Amino acid sequence: MKRSILYILSLLFAGLFAVESCKKQDGGSGAPTPLTFTVPDGFPAPVYTFENNTPTEQGFQLGKKLFYDGRLSKDGNFPCASCHQQFAAFATLDHPLSHGFDNQFTTRNAPGLFNIAWMKTLHWDGGINHIEVQPLAPLEATNEMAETIDNVIAKLKADATYRQMFKAAFGEGEIDSQRMLKALAQFVAMIVSNDSKYDRVKKGQATFTIAEESGYKIFQAKCASCHTEPLFTDDSFRNTGLALDDVLKDYGRMRITGDPADSLKFKVPSLRNVFATFPYGHDGRFYSVGAVIDHYRSSVINSATTDPLVKNKIPISDYEKLDLLSFLETLTDSTLINNTRFAANE
Amino acid sequence: MKKVSLYGIFFCVLIFSACQKELTGNVNTARQYTVRITFQPAVNSQALAIGETYQNDLGEDYTVTAFRFYAAYPSLKNNNAALNVTNEKKYRLVDAGISSSVSFTITTADSVFNGLSFQVGVDSIDNVSGAQSGDLDPGKGMFWTWNSGYVMAKLEGTSSFSSMPANEFTYHVGGFSGVNNSIRIIALSTQQVKLNTGHTTDIIVQADINKWFSGVHALKISDNAFVHSPGALAKQYADNYATMFSIAEIVSE
Structure with missing residues (x-):
């Protein structure tokens, strides 16, 4: 009889576990901390409204880590921050053209990154129509970061810290370019200049x-x-x-x-x-x-x-x-x- | 002991029913018919072989190394009235090199059709809405990173008529807005088909690559070995490949 009670108990636990695992699919625990994007007084309504990309502290921190990580480039030397230096309001100081992979120059002067959420298009020629897809341009340009999207995603997937941070920011599911780009957008769009x-x-x-x-x-x-x-x-x-x-x-x-x-x-x-x-x-x-x-x-x-x-x-x-x-x-x-x-x- | 196994069964049933509900969602009791549309890359009615040498209608030899396009919104029609269909997904990136990528499964409550339509290309809104995933993941190599927008269709290969290095030609056709719009809607008539429940009906749609060069406009490889941006030339290629589709076979099993 003792054995059968144990049996029932273990079944009960198994049942509870199964129900729990079902539940997890619709949310899970440890929801990320929401962040608010404040439009400064006197500023117009921003173009980027974080639609389908609700900003969170975890998303912002992930975006920041990505922004400063050389692994987004082919040889590890060219994070976003190599051309977008904070002391230069996220432009490249003292360089008409910035440096990229294999001793190459970029073809244009790196713009400062601030108040980007108000830009209808990005780049000097306006070729980029949305803040979230902008990082793909330098990432794939052979004279800039010279990487491929797939390589970068593979590097991120292989890193335990990134796996944990992506999960904290976006929940269960694979690391993909969409999540990487949304995190970067959360970081960059939050850079607002309104205190001169x-x-x-x-x-x-x-x-x-x-x-x-x-x-x-x-x-x-x-x-x-x-x-x-x-x-x-x-x-x-x-x-x-x-x-x-x-x-x-x-x-x-x-x-x-x-x-x-x-x-x-x-x-x-x-x-x-x-x-x-x-x-x-x-x-x-x-x-x-x-x-x-x-x-x-x-x-x-x-x-x-x-x-x-x-x-x-x-x-x-x-x-x-x-x-x-x-x-x-x-x-x-x-x-x-x-x-x-x-x-x-x- | 008998008692115990009864409990076991009881718990199992509980667990399974709890999970099942989330997996299947609401069950539709109306009759459902399943149609699978399969794109078959081809040259002159023969299935495409990557690396094989072909000749286009302008007398130029060519081989194909890559052939991809976005198909969307497959739908069935009966006497020009659209059937109410449910698609498994909005977009399918059909890739001649990936056999699992060429089919779309749709379900419908109507049982008769005599036409098929679909879109080639990615909706304007999905070209301007930021980072996408799945078949629209920019990692699929169908997104222009320097001039935001999707490549709707891509044909790459080699030809002795190409003036580019290694005799390559690369046609990347895109453009989603205004005068540069390269999205094309394809409508094909079929015989009248009666669907049966419990059977999947297969529609094999051939995509004849020869039409890229001469479907509407004569576009010689010797004149244009590449197109890499939206514009007039890209639109001509889109006009051409819009004519490449034909119904090869409809099979009800």
Whole structure:
């Protein structure tokens, strides 16, 4: 009789286990911690709304680990962060073009990564239509990270820490490119720049100097139609009258649309953190903000697609230039640049 | 002892019924007919052999190394009225190199049809909605990473008429919006077919690769050894391959 009681008990346990294993399929335990994405006061509604990718602390941390992990590149040397350095507002400091696999250069200047959630398209030519698929471009480009999606997924699957982190962020199921990309989007979209001196002045927490105030007025009169506040870009594509580089032969937006009307047009970059991200221009040809202003003052090249707003050059006096530079310096967001939340763990 | 085994059976039944409910979901008691559509890559009615040398209708030799396309929304029609069908999945990446990838199974409550239709290509919305999975996983090699969007169909091979290195040709056809739209809807008539419950009806649809070169537009390999972006040429290839499908056989077992 004792044996039969044991038998019944063990069956009972087996039954409980089976029911438990059924339950697990619809959720499981240890739900990830939700994160909120806050739209700063005065900012428009973001383009990326984390649709089908609810941000969580676990997803963000996984995205950050991926962002700083060289294993996403072929030889291990080129994580996302190799071209997107936090101290440069996630651009590449002091490099017109960034370095990639096998001593190669990229073909364009790495843009800063902040306020990406407000971008309708990504890249200088707008070729990328969604933040989640952007990492595939550098990952597969043979002169950048030079990897394949399948290789990267295999490396992640082979790593116990990643297996645990993917599970914590997304629950049961295989590691795949979709989950990797969603995690990266959670990290990158959370990088928001809204705490520069300019922002604090707007909130009434700081005041411009006389030069900054004067520069702001000049900015609003002569620059703001393209570099629209508060993002300091209108996210459009324009030909600003730069000469075609004979080596790069980069026609910008036309490469994507095939439309001659888009020849030599490039995305208007944000001027936030402009003093942290030199050099400037789609190919990094300008080594100082002053040099960019000089271009608009004196060396705009007119062609069929040159933007009407710069066609006749922009008259800016030497005095105005100095004040303008003072104002643009107020766009540096030290809070973002020093925020350890976005820095590599270690 | 008898008592114990009865308990055993009781628990087993409990466990199984608990699990089963989640696996099968709601059971439809109406009659269901099953139709399996199988794409058969072919050249001139003969099943495609990878690496074999063929000749297109423009007199050019070629071999095929890769042939893939996205099929979607297979549906049946009876006298142009669409049958109410349920697809096992929205997209199927048909790959000539993977035999398990070429079939779509659909179920319907209607029993008679005389036509079949499906889409070649990925819906516009799925080209602009971020990271996808399954057959749309960009790791499948059907996604342009530098110019977001899916390659709807891909044909790669070699030809002595190609001016590219190693005599290769690579046709990657895509484009989902506006003037560059390369999505094509295919409609094929069939004999009238009466479906039976308990039997799967197989429709074998041949995809004749020769039509890529001359289905509507004459596109010589010597003129175009590659297409790698959306645009006018990609659309011409899409027009051509939209004519490659034909019903080879319908089998009711």
